[in-house]
Amino acid sequence: MSAGEIAEITGLTLRVALVATLVGIPPAVGLAWLLARREFRGRSFVQACIALPMVLPPVAVGVGLLLLLGRRGPLAPLLSALGVEVVFTWGAAALAAAVVGFPLLVRACQQSFAEIDPRTERLARSLGLGPVATFFRVSLPLARRGVLYGSLLAFTRALGEFGATAVVAGIIPGRTETLALGIWSRVQRGDDAGALLLCAASFALALASLWAAEGWLGRRPR
Amino acid sequence: MSEGTRVRVSLARAGFRLDADLAWDERVAVVFGPSGAGKSTLFEVLLGLHPRAASLVRVGGVLLDDAERDLHLPPERRGLGWVPQDALLLPHLRVRENLRLGAARGGAAGAGALERAIEVLEIGELLERRTTELSGGEQQRVAIARAVASGPRALLLDEPLASLDLELRARALRHLLRLRDELRLAILYVTHDPDEALLVGERVIVLDGGCVVATGPPREVLWSHAVLPLAERLGIENTYDARVVESSAGASVAETVRGLRLVLPFALAAGESVCVGVRAEDVLLSADPPGRISARNVIAARVDRCEASGADALVHLDAREPLIAKITTGAATSLGLAPGARVFAVVKAQAIRRLA
Numbered sequence: 001m002s003a004g005e006i007a008e009i010t011g012l013t014l015r016v017a018l019v020a021t022l023v024g025i026p027p028a029v030g031l032a033w034l035l036a037r038r039e040f041r042g043r044s045f046v047q048a049c050i051a052l053p054m055v056l057p058p059v060a061v062g063v064g065l066l067l068l069l070g071r072r073g074p075l076a077p078l079l080s081a082l083g084v085e086v087v088f089t090w091g092a093a094a095l096a097a098a099v100v101g102f103p104l105l106v107r108a109c110q111q112s113f114a115e116i117d118p119r120t121e122r123l124a125r126s127l128g129l130g131p132v133a134t135f136f137r138v139s140l141p142l143a144r145r146g147v148l149y150g151s152l153l154a155f156t157r158a159l160g161e162f163g164a165t166a167v168v169a170g171i172i173p174g175r176t177e178t179l180a181l182g183i184w185s186r187v188q189r190g191d192d193a194g195a196l197l198l199c200a201a202s203f204a205l206a207l208a209s210l211w212a213a214e215g216w217l218g219r220r221p222r
Numbered sequence: 223m224s225e226g227t228r229v230r231v232s233l234a235r236a237g238f239r240l241d242a243d244l245a246w247d248e249r250v251a252v253v254f255g256p257s258g259a260g261k262s263t264l265f266e267v268l269l270g271l272h273p274r275a276a277s278l279v280r281v282g283g284v285l286l287d288d289a290e291r292d293l294h295l296p297p298e299r300r301g302l303g304w305v306p307q308d309a310l311l312l313p314h315l316r317v318r319e320n321l322r323l324g325a326a327r328g329g330a331a332g333a334g335a336l337e338r339a340i341e342v343l344e345i346g347e348l349l350e351r352r353t354t355e356l357s358g359g360e361q362q363r364v365a366i367a368r369a370v371a372s373g374p375r376a377l378l379l380d381e382p383l384a385s386l387d388l389e390l391r392a393r394a395l396r397h398l399l400r401l402r403d404e405l406r407l408a409i410l411y412v413t414h415d416p417d418e419a420l421l422v423g424e425r426v427i428v429l430d431g432g433c434v435v436a437t438g439p440p441r442e443v444l445w446s447h448a449v450l451p452l453a454e455r456l457g458i459e460n461t462y463d464a465r466v467v468e469s470s471a472g473a474s475v476a477e478t479v480r481g482l483r484l485v486l487p488f489a490l491a492a493g494e495s496v497c498v499g500v501r502a503e504d505v506l507l508s509a510d511p512p513g514r515i516s517a518r519n520v521i522a523a524r525v526d527r528c529e530a531s532g533a534d535a536l537v538h539l540d541a542r543e544p545l546i547a548k549i550t551t552g553a554a555t556s557l558g559l560a561p562g563a564r565v566f567a568v569v570k571a572q573a574i575r576r577l578a
Contacts, residue, residue: 119310125297126269126304127372128327134298137323141314 001186001194010201013178016090016165017158020097021151024105028154029147032109033139037118054103058163061099065092065168088170093178096164101154108153112146113139145217152213159205179205226283227251227376227408231267233275240264240275240432250402250409252423252440254416259429261412265378268410269304270297282375282408298327303369303407307381309361311353317364318349324372332373335405339370342400359390363397370401376408383418392576395421395497416444417499420461441544460545461499466490473518473571482542485518487571496576504573505547507537508566509557519569521545525559535559541567 034040035047053061067073069086079086086092116139124134140147162180169176171185179202186195229244240260253261267276268286273294276287281302286295303324311320321336328336340346343363348356356364362382369377382398383391399421402409411422419426419440426443428435436443464476464484474490476498477483490496512520523541530536535554539545545567559565 117310119306120312122269122271122297123304123306123310124312124323126300126302127324127368128298128301129323130296130298138312142312144314 001191001197006197006201008174009177009179009182009198010205012090012176013159013180013202013205016093016097016178017155017161019091019094020101020158020161021105021155023094024098024102024154025147025151028102028105028150029109029140029143032106032143033113033135035106036110036113037121050106051103053100058100058161059167062096062164062167065096065099065164069095069168087168088172088176090169090176093161093165093169093176094158096168097158097161098154100161100164101157104157105150105154108146108150109143110146112143115146116142149213149217152209152216156206156209156213159209160202226280227410228278228280229264229268230278231264231276233263233267233272235263238263238432240267242429242434244427244434244437246425246427246437248424249406250411250423251425251427252419253410253412253427253429254414254419254423254444255429255435256414258431259414260432261414261429262380263432264429265304265380265410265412268300268378269302270295270300284375301327301373301375303372303374303377305362305365305369305377305379305382307384309358309365311356311361311364311368313353315353316349317345317351317353317356320353320364321349321368321371324368328371328373332371335373335407336367336371338405339367339401342404343367343397358385359394362386362394366398366401370405370407374407376410379409379411381412381414383413383415398422399497417461419444421463421497460502460505460543461497462543463495463497466492466494466496468492478543480542482521482545484569484574485571486574486576488576499575500545500569500573502536502546502548504569505545506568507547507549507553507557507559508568509563510566512566512568515568516570517568518571519567519574521567521569523565523567525561525563525565527561528554528559537565539565539567 031050035043066087069075069079069092086095120142121134121139124138129137160180162184165178166181166184171177171181177185179198183195183198183202186198227246229242231240231242233240238260240263242264253264255261266272268279270286273287276294277289279287284301285293286300287293312323325332343366345360345363345367348360348364353361353364362385366377366379366382383394386394395418402422413419423440425438426440427437428443462478462482462484464478466474467477468475469490469492472487472489474486474488475483476486476496484498486496486498521541523539523545526538526540528535528537530551533551534548535551537547537549537554537559539547547567557565
């Protein structure tokens with residue numbers, strides 16, 4: 001197995017994880033704020049649904065995504081109208097990773113929003129800031145530690161995502177073969193050396209990412 | 223708050239009810255009452271946090287709530303500069319950035335007012351500091367300046383001195399009074415401290431148990447029969463605005479507008495104005511001139527009336543200024559303190575506190 005191949009797989013993995021995280025942040029932050037700040041009917045049900053991808057078998061999540069995005073799925077007309085092919089592309093891998101990491105991201109953000117004294121937001125409003133300005137100038141900056149920590153956790157989770165990705169993106173060398181998928185296919189082929197090399201790369205990436213997350217969390221608050 | 227402030231609110235929460243219907247024209251009003259009286263809740267309603275509780279709120283002639291017309295301005299459009307008790311500075315912003323939060327609404331007028339406030343409150347040197355590096359008093363002053371910068375129709379100050387120790391309080395109160403007089407802003411000031419209520423307000427609204435107990439000019443209201451039990455519970459004191467007329471090492475003499483002279487236990491420059499307070503229990507009464515005595519203040523006075531208060535009597539005196547002495551009922555009886563009786567009020571200089 002060449003160094004170029006390892007670099008390619010690692011690069012794709014990083015790209016997939018990064019996109020998965022970035023795509024997840026806006027909806028996660030929005031949902032987290034709603035859950036932390038608003039009382040509404042069905043709140044606990046929403047909370048449970050958000051946690052689902054964390055406990056469901058990842059393969060089941062993949063099948064769900066496949067049903068949703070596939071040729072006969074409800075989103076198929078929209079996707080074909082946009083001329084976008086998702087299934088069996090690296091985009092599908094990113095989407096699968098985003099869904100699986102989403103609960104981690106929402107949890108961390110929600111906790112951070114809940115820790116903000118609600119009077120702080122009221123104070124900003126009294127100074128003339130509307131709800132949107134209050135969110136971006138006060139709530140979000142005050143919750144930034146949680147958002148960053150959650151992002152790093154989701155990113156790390158995305159680096160190792162396998163089950164959902166394999167179903168919805170397939171294992172296509174050079175296109176959708178991330179580290180986790182690459183290890184699996186090499187084990188299947190009996191290429192133990194290659195599998196081990198990819199395991200090492202996977203290990204290094206995950207450790208660096210977690211280390212960054214914990215390091216960030218351990219820094220003095222604010 | 224000037225030009226017609228009207229507040230009609232009714233709010234019921236678990237175990238608490240606030241009912242108030244108030245109207246006043248004075249610029250500076252004080253909401254006075256013990257903790258749990260509903261003072262902070264009243265502020266929340268004014269700030270627009272309980273729209274359903276506010277049937278009519280008009281501040282400085284501007285309508286903020288009118289339930290009949292289903293009008294409820296959102297908090298950001300009410301133009302009330304709120305200063306909470308704990309300042310609530312934003313920890314992720316420096317002092318200067320905190321002050322800028324309300325700049326969009328404050329506009330040029332707010333910027334001008336902010337410049338004056340920075341000077342009056344002496345926070346010019348704090349602008350680049352982190353808010354976490356500030357002392358309690360400094361945080362409080364920054365919070366007040368921040369509210370001023372948002373160009374409010376009125377400042378809502380919620381117990382701004384409650385978290386400060388005595389020495390800092392006097393200093394903070396001086397700052398506040400200067401701000402009140404120089405910026406000419408309408409102010410609604412919440413306190414449970416009768417000294418502050420007397421010094422700050424042109425009108426006092428007394429709240430207890432969610433109801434308005436009394437309202438009117440501070441001296442009348444705080445010494446009125448309806449408020450006395452409450453005021454006494456809070457430790458009401460005699461407070462005076464005075465000007466220093468004599469000064470020597472370690473002591474000075476100050477005189478009020480009506481001519482009450484007091485020897486103070488600290489040196490002040492002649493001509494300086496001070497606010498001082500004396501607790502009612504620190505005032506002794508003597509039926510005869512006390513002769514040679516260590517106390518520096520012997521004040522000839524006339525008994526206005528006596529009020530029983532448990533085992534004590536509150537003797538209201540006319541000593542050019544109103545003065546209240548708290549003595550035991552037995553002492554009051556043996557001195558024969560009938561209205562009109564002449565007495566001498568004795569106050570140690572050491573018992574006089576400087577408030578501002």
